Amino acid sequence: MSTPELQWFKSSYSSSNEPGDCVEVATTPTAVHIRDSKTPRTAQLKITPSAWARFLTTLPT
Structure with a gap:
């Protein structure tokens, strides 16, 4: 059984002026x-969707 390739994306807030200064996320x-x-x-981090949601709620707006 093969594992599908992850589809990585960057935040819409990432600056194209500094292309290497951000994290990328892929969800399953x-x-x-x-x-x-x-x-x-x-190395990559792998966390649960609920942990990701909790993390996002702590970010300043």
Whole structure:
């Protein structure tokens, strides 16, 4: 059984003037994957969707 490729995206708030200064996120029904856009082939975080939602609620608006 093969694993589908993750579809990574950056925040709409990411500045195109500084293309390497952000994180990228890929979501699946059971996990949120997070990586550094400057080094996408290195370690990644994998957290639950509920943990991601809690994290997002702590960010300043």
